[in-house]
Amino acid sequence: MREENILKLKWDANQLGFEPVPSTEGAEAGRLLTSAMGVSERPPADVSPFVAALEEYLVFLRSGQADTPAAQKVLKRMQEISSDDPVLATLDLEKRRLAARRG
Structure with missing residues (x-):
């Protein structure tokens, strides 16, 4: 997916904001989850x-x-x-x- 089509949402000073996410085109889904969305590919061990x-x-x-x-x-x-x-x-x-x- 082209990087201009993805925005990372963030909460800052009680306001919803966004920032661009670089280098998304052609990237693997797992890397996007980790770097662009800030989540792990797997759930934590205490949950899974x-x-x-x-x-x-x-x-x-x-x-x-x-x-x-x-x-x-x-x-x-x-x-x-x-x-x-x-x-x-x-x-x-x-x-x-x-x-x-x-x-």
């Missing part, structure tokens, strides 16, 4: 069981413990909640990348 499990699994993944039974249990929970979320494939690729790096 999937995001809570994702954060928990990332701790296992980054510490090299993604193959532990506890990590697999968390991963299974994520798959049950949202089996088609693209982050599941990304996590698998990252797990393989980290394993290859460790040798």
Whole structure:
């Protein structure tokens, strides 16, 4: 969408205002949500069981413990909640990348 067609609304001194949003044309939706609209692509972990499990699994993944039974249990929970979320494939690729790096 062309940037002149998007305005960021803001509340300032008890008045509704707006400002232009730069660099929107051809941008990915996720980047627009974050930069132009000021929201996260995912809900907070305290609201979303999937995001809570994702954060928990990332701790296992980054510490090299993604193959532990506890990590697999968390991963299974994520798959049950949202089996088609693209982050599941990304996590698998990252797990393989980290394993290859460790040798």
